Amino acid sequence: MAAASIAGSGVRPQGLDVPARPVGAAEVVGLDGLHNAEFGVTEQELTRRGVLRTDVEACGPTLAGHESVSPIFVDDRLVLLWLDDPMSTPEGITAGTPVSEVRDHYPSAVDLTAPQGTHRFDGLLARDGDRAYLFLHDRTAVRKIIAGYADWARRLFDEGYGPC
Template identity: 65%
Template sequence: MTAASIAGSGSVPSDQVAVHEPAGKVTVIDLDGLPEVDFGDSEDDLTRRGILRSDVNACGPTLAGHETISPIFVDDRLVLLWVGDPVRTPEGVAAGTPLTEVRRRYPAARYLDAPQETIRFDGLLARDGDRAYLFLHDGRTVRKVIAGYADWAQRAFDEGHSPC
């Protein structure tokens, strides 16, 4: 399975407030993962704990109770989480957040241009050590948030992979 490494500079600010609060339960993903799921966890461990499910009609394994989150594993280890609304970063960025807000909340994030003549989104990479957020966007708003190991996020972006 291929993922991506997010090459960027600077760190992710931690003193930001949420951009918007969607109705219903809001899940926060940080650069460690989710409260019960950490980057680096094994598929076997997550399955044994009842968190990873493969018995649902999806393109790959899913996380129990997290319908809008797709895990990406490499060599049996969790390296990325692709998330959709209402999942957000601690700084309040989620699918639908205006790009101007993302730039304000992650000023050191680096722009990534999708290859021309493709139907892929551009990216904005906010790196903190070996972890990063990759915000795929249409030039105006975030379309998808990816979190995990920076090198795998960059690789996913460069090679154009998705969770399916």
């Protein structure tokens, strides 16, 4: 997939996208990304802004001030954010949220079943246009959240890719 198609048109459909604001101690990640790390932005631009860091002991680049977020880049563009606790969606979904609550907030989310014989989590893909949240869960509660371009979230699920 070419970088131009990954970046999308920049036009956001109405629906799941809610302005990001803190929920308790969590920082909210919307379907446009973080307030200083938007989906589609280049690694070079994030580095220029001082947001992307490669000088820390991690499995890849990190976002300054966002220790609970792992960025995933394809063709130099930010396509996904792999979120850890205490990050949340605008609806307050975090790691540990019951799957039933995710279904209540995202009734059109698509069930994704992990391949048998693997140690991977099942998923719920809540899509809004070209963006989505992928909620990885143990059938009881959310364990990980990935936000970003829907096609890349689905590919991540299908291929079993992690942030490292």
